[in-house]
Amino acid sequence: MKKNKVILYTALSIVLLSAVFVFYKLKQKPATSKDSEAIAELSASELIMGLDTSQLRLSKVYMDKNIAIKGIIKEMNEKTYNLIIDAGKDAYINCSFDSTQFTQYKSAFVLGKEANIKGIYYGCDGFEKTDDLMELMPVEKSALLKTCCINKK
Amino acid sequence: MKKVLFLSIACISLSTAFAQTKYFTTKSGYTSFDAGTGVEDITAINKSTVTVIDPTSGAIQFSMLIKGFEFKSQLMQDHFNENYMESEKFPKSTFKGNITNIKKVNFAKDGTYPVTVKGALEVHGVKNEVEATGTIKVSGETVIATADFSILLADYKIPVPSVVGEKLSKSAKIKVNCTYSVLNK
Known part of the structure; x- marks a missing residue:
């Protein structure tokens, strides 16, 4: 009888913990760049050159990671909160902000x-041809x- | 007299040539989708759509990285990329089509013009013909294009597991809103 109770309570605890975990995961917002330090700091053209040399390797290293880039602002879209950073001839870095971050640093x-700029690299x-x-x-x-x-470093 | 005539023809030819190479483009176009059924909010936005319009022929093209879609939940974003869209295997989505009634759009005159777009939409490595209605708003040198349409997930071989069947719609409502500026080639 006592053994059955232990099994029941253990099972209930597992179910409850699983429910809490799923709920937490569902409510967890996507990672933002301000939550962590950049794993690499480089210029916009260095990033493009690096990708040009070894796109697959570098893309895997940076994918879903926080990186910081420096470069000249080429375009700005105040509707979508995007900055286009010049990265050399026919190359650019598209930096997408949320409205709060963009408005805060707009000036x-x-x-x-x-x-x-610091941001999570997504590809x-x-x-490729x-x-x-x-x-x-x-x-x-x-x-x-x-x-x-903004990368405040 | 002949010289004047020659110069006039040359000027007209040159201006026509320049007009033909004037495109409208943006690198930060806005595309969103809604695939919820009301049980759960399954929406995402992509603010890095690259698109171009040739106002002369009406040709219109879009290209976007699937990983560019932003969700409210990290879990949804991960499932979307890994389980549904397989974004490592199919990193991009493209659209190549035409504004069928481009002649009704006067890019030299401010106004809002209703348009119909037809073309091939490639999602998840599958290409299908789609048709959408929308508007083109001309305001000086800026052009704003909007369109709404729906796609069936099954048409693009996007699997919907029965576990999430209630939450995930069989179709996705897509909205496009892009602000273009002039690209002189």
Whole structure:
């Protein structure tokens, strides 16, 4: 009888803990760059050059990781909160911010001026021949950073 | 007289040539989808859509990284990339099509023009023909394109496990809202 109770309580505890875990995971927001330190700090063109040399290897190293890049602001989209950082000829880094971060640092974003941005790396485009899918406009070499913030270092 | 005529023809030819190479483009287009059934909010946005419009021919093209979609929940984002979209295997989604009634859009005159877009949408490595209605708003040198359409997940071989059948819709409502600026080639 006592043994049955122990089994029952253990099973109930496991079910309860699992439910709490699933609930926590469901409510957990995606990682943002301000929550952690950058694993690498490099210039926008260095990132593109690195990807150009070894796209697969470097992309695996940086994927879903926080990295910091420095570069000149080429374009700014105040509707989508994105900064396009110049990374050399036909190359750029697309830095996507949330509205709070973008609004907070908007005054620091000036076209033609340097920005030091931290963001989670989510992939690159334009490095393979098969990437060139758009006949109208060649796909430029680019890397995508999400949930960006200013790198205060 | 002949010189004047020659110069006029040359000017017209040159201006036509320049007009033909004027495209509208953006690298931060907005695309969202909603695949919820009401039980749970399954929505995501992609703010890094690269797109271009050729105002002369009406050709319109989109390209986006699947990993560029942002969810409210990390778990959903992970499932979306790993289980449904297999974003390592199929990292991009593209659309290549035409604005079928491009002649009704006057890019030189401010206004909002209803448009129909037809073309091939590639998602999860599967290409299908889609048609969408939307608008093109011309405001000076800026063009804002919006469109709404739905796709069936099964058409793109996106698996929906029976466990999440109640929460995940069989179709996804897609919204596009892109602000283009002039690209002179």
